Amino acid sequence: MGILEKISEIEKEIARTQKNKATEYHLGLLKAKLAKYRSTLLEPAKKGGEKGEGFDVLKSGDARVALIGFPSVGKSTMLSTLTKTQSEAAAYEFTTLTCIPGVIEYKGANIQLLDLPGIIEGAAQGKGRGRQVIAVARTADLILMMCDATKGDLQKGLLEKELESVGIRLNRRKPNIYFKIKKGGGIAFNSTLTLTKVDEKLVQMILHEYKIFNAEVLFRDDCTADELIDVISGNRVYLPCLYVYNKIDQISMEEVDRIARQPFSVVVRNEWKLHDVFKVIFYTRALGTKKNNNQMHLE
Structure with a gap:
C-alpha cells in the first residue's frame, strides 16, 4: 500500500471513529501516524525537489x-x-x-x-x-x-x-508546549495547569509512535493531541x-x-x-x- 492509500485509510478510520473517552488514545495514535505519513509525502518538496518553472521567486520588500x-x-x-x-x-x-x-x-x-x-x-x-x-x-x-x-x-x-x-x-498561535528530546531518563511529563484534552498516557503513546522514548514535555496551556503532534513534528x-x-x-x-x-x-x-x-x-x-x-x- 502506497503512502497516499495509507493516508486515505487513516483519514477514513478517524472519520468513522466516535470521539469519546474510550477512543481518545486510539484517535491520538491515528493522528500521529497521519502526521508522519503526510510529512513523508512532502519530504521531496522540502528537500528541494522539482520547484516548477516560475515558482522560485526571490523574497523581497518588507x-x-x-x-x-x-x-x-x-x-x-x-x-x-x-x-x-x-x-x-x-x-x-x-x-x-x-x-x-x-x-x-x-x-x-x-x-x-x-x-x-x-x-x-x-x-x-x-x-x-x-x-x-x-x-x-x-x-x-x-x-x-x-x-x-x-x-x-x-x-x-x-x-x-x-x-x-x-x-x-x-x-x-503556536502551542505553548515545551518539548525537548533527551539522551536518557525516559519521558519527563509535567503541566502548569489541569489538562482536559490529553493525559500523560496519551502523551507517551504519541511520543512512542515517533520513536521518542526520552524527552521533556511541559504543557503551559490546555492543548490538544493535535497541537502536541504539531510541536513534535517541528515543521x-x-x-x-x-x-x-x-x-x-x-x-x-x-x-x-x-x-x-x-x-x-x-x-x-x-x-x-x-x-x-x-x-x-x-x-x-x-x-x-x-x-x-x-x-x-x-x-
Missing part, C-alpha cells in the same frame, strides 16, 4: 503576501489592481500557471504580493502543481485567501484543509490569513453581512477600494503587528 484560491476567483484581477503588475485574467480556469509577483507600496512599505496558480482539491498530494504552490505559501508572512462568495464557506473549508494537511496553521508554520470574498454582487445583502462579520474576513465589490484593502493587509501582522481575533471588513 513583507510577502501569498494570494491563493481556487481557479477563476479573481486573484489575477486583484494582483493587477493592487499592484502595477499585469497578471493574465480570463473566464476560463488555470489562467495563471506560474507564480507572478507584484509590489504594493503603502505608507512607505513595499509589500510583495504573489499571485499563485489556482489550488484544487488534493493539492497537498501534488494535484494541479499543488505542492509548488503550497511550498511558496509557507514562505509568506500573510495568506490572502480569495473565495467566491456564491460558494458560501465551501471553498474556505476546502482550502483550509489543504493547507492544514501540509502544516500551515492559519490565524492560530509547522503559523500564518495570519485574511479571507477575501469576491462576487458579492451575486448574493443577498443578508449573506454579504453574514460573511463580512466573520473573523478575518473582507468582502469586496467589483471596484476595489484600494486604500481599505491596503490598510487591512498592512495591519494584519504582515509587517509585524500582533495577531488577534478582531473582525475585519470593508464597508
Whole structure:
C-alpha cells in the first residue's frame, strides 16, 4: 500500500471513529501516524525537489503576501489592481500557471504580493502543481485567501484543509508546549495547569509512535493531541490569513453581512477600494503587528 492509500485509510478510520473517552488514545495514535505519513509525502518538496518553472521567486520588500484560491476567483484581477503588475485574467480556469509577483507600496512599505496558480482539491498530494504552490505559501508572512462568495464557506473549508494537511496553521498561535528530546531518563511529563484534552498516557503513546522514548514535555496551556503532534513534528508554520470574498454582487445583502462579520474576513465589490484593502493587509501582522481575533471588513 502506497503512502497516499495509507493516508486515505487513516483519514477514513478517524472519520468513522466516535470521539469519546474510550477512543481518545486510539484517535491520538491515528493522528500521529497521519502526521508522519503526510510529512513523508512532502519530504521531496522540502528537500528541494522539482520547484516548477516560475515558482522560485526571490523574497523581497518588507513583507510577502501569498494570494491563493481556487481557479477563476479573481486573484489575477486583484494582483493587477493592487499592484502595477499585469497578471493574465480570463473566464476560463488555470489562467495563471506560474507564480507572478507584484509590489504594493503603502505608507512607505513595499509589500510583495504573489499571485499563485489556482489550488484544487488534493493539492497537498501534488494535484494541479499543488505542492509548488503550497511550498511558496509557507514562505509568506500573510495568506490572502480569495473565495467566491456564491460558494458560501465551501471553498474556505476546502482550502483550509489543504493547507492544514501540509502544516500551515492559519490565524492560530503556536502551542505553548515545551518539548525537548533527551539522551536518557525516559519521558519527563509535567503541566502548569489541569489538562482536559490529553493525559500523560496519551502523551507517551504519541511520543512512542515517533520513536521518542526520552524527552521533556511541559504543557503551559490546555492543548490538544493535535497541537502536541504539531510541536513534535517541528515543521509547522503559523500564518495570519485574511479571507477575501469576491462576487458579492451575486448574493443577498443578508449573506454579504453574514460573511463580512466573520473573523478575518473582507468582502469586496467589483471596484476595489484600494486604500481599505491596503490598510487591512498592512495591519494584519504582515509587517509585524500582533495577531488577534478582531473582525475585519470593508464597508
